Amino acid sequence: MAAFRCSSLRKLSSAITQCSYHQRQLSYGRYLLAQDQARFFPAKTSPMLPPGTFDGKIAFITGGATGLGKGLALNLSQLGATVIIASRSADKLKSAANEISEKTGNKVADYRLDVRDPAAIKSVFDDIETNHGLPDLIVNNAAGNFISPSERLSPNAFAVVINIVLNGTAYITLDVGKRLIKAKKGASFLAVSADYADCGSGFVIHSAAAKAGVEALTRSLAAEWGRYGMRFNAISPGPVETKGAFSRLDPTGQFMGKYMEKIPAGRIGEIGEFTNLATYLLSDYASWISGQIIRLNGGEYPCTAGLFNDLKQVTNEQWDQLEAMIKNVKGS
Secondary structure (H helix, E strand, O other): OHHHHHHHHHHHHHHHHHHOHHHHOOOHHHHHHHHOOHHHOOOOOOOOOOOOOOOOOEEEEEOOOOHHHHHHHHHHHHOOOEEEEEEOOHHHHHHHHHHHHHHHOOOEEEEEOOOOOHHHHHHHHHHHHHHOOOOOEEEEOOOOOOOOOHHHOOHHHHHHHHHHHHHHHHHHHHHHHHHHHHHOOOEEEEEEOOOHHHHOOOOOHHHHHHHHHHHHHHHHHHHHHHHHOEEEEEEEEOOEOOHHHHHHHOOOOOOHHHHHHOOOOOOOEOHHHHHHHHHHHHOHHHOOOOOEEEEEOOOHHHHHHOOOHHHHHOOHHHHHHHHHHHHOOOOO
16 A cells, blocks of 8 residues: 555646656746745855965875866965966966966976876876876866767767776876875875766766776775875766867757756756865865765756655645645555
């Protein structure tokens, strides 16, 4: 009887939400106006750590020319770090380095680098070690992702993402890690993951598999290399609108409204929110945090996981009807 009751309620809730289908297709702006959720969760994006937090520190960031990586490079530079950014795009690198340096007054070095190439990584770190010194802060942010039905994925398309996200993170981490061990120098590592590394997701299986590997790498090295003075953590951000990522994951912009329905905070994240969490995890304020995957998603993860979370669409009048039906169900 309990199973029957649960099944009946699911069918009813499904019918109710289908009846309100057009209501749920409100535009991004109208949805926010109707729900008015975001006002309770204002974004604070200015640097939260004290000035000079990273004085004397060297930070190395892959994917540092755009998006989250560029934002983090700016924040670290504002807080006193000597920043080194790496990317495959030479033009974007130079532009980002100059822009950040002009804003902060601190020098920003840049290296053109394909993280899929271990030989190129060795060459870059040879130069960095000679001319700057070994980094204290290492951020693995280089990424590649796109949406695709899994049956359309070619072996090459799958391998490209695995090679950038998982192999690239491993190559960078192992190369610099071995140097740090030899030099008897500690460091803080940070990787960028995604919630679907844990729960899985259709249409991005290449990225889900790669990010799951990154999380395993993070936890494993936290256990193994802590004895050498190294910490390893990762951030799993929800949707943060950056031009590069959204152009491949939401090319038409039509998915934004659906994203919003899944976020209890009523808005997507901002780059400054990511960088504040990232700088904290990289800093000595977080010296007792290692091997952790921190979710930054406005409550999206538990909202999408719950079986009955779509019942938030049910009106008070419909709840009255539901309660009456439930009370009429006899037995247990």
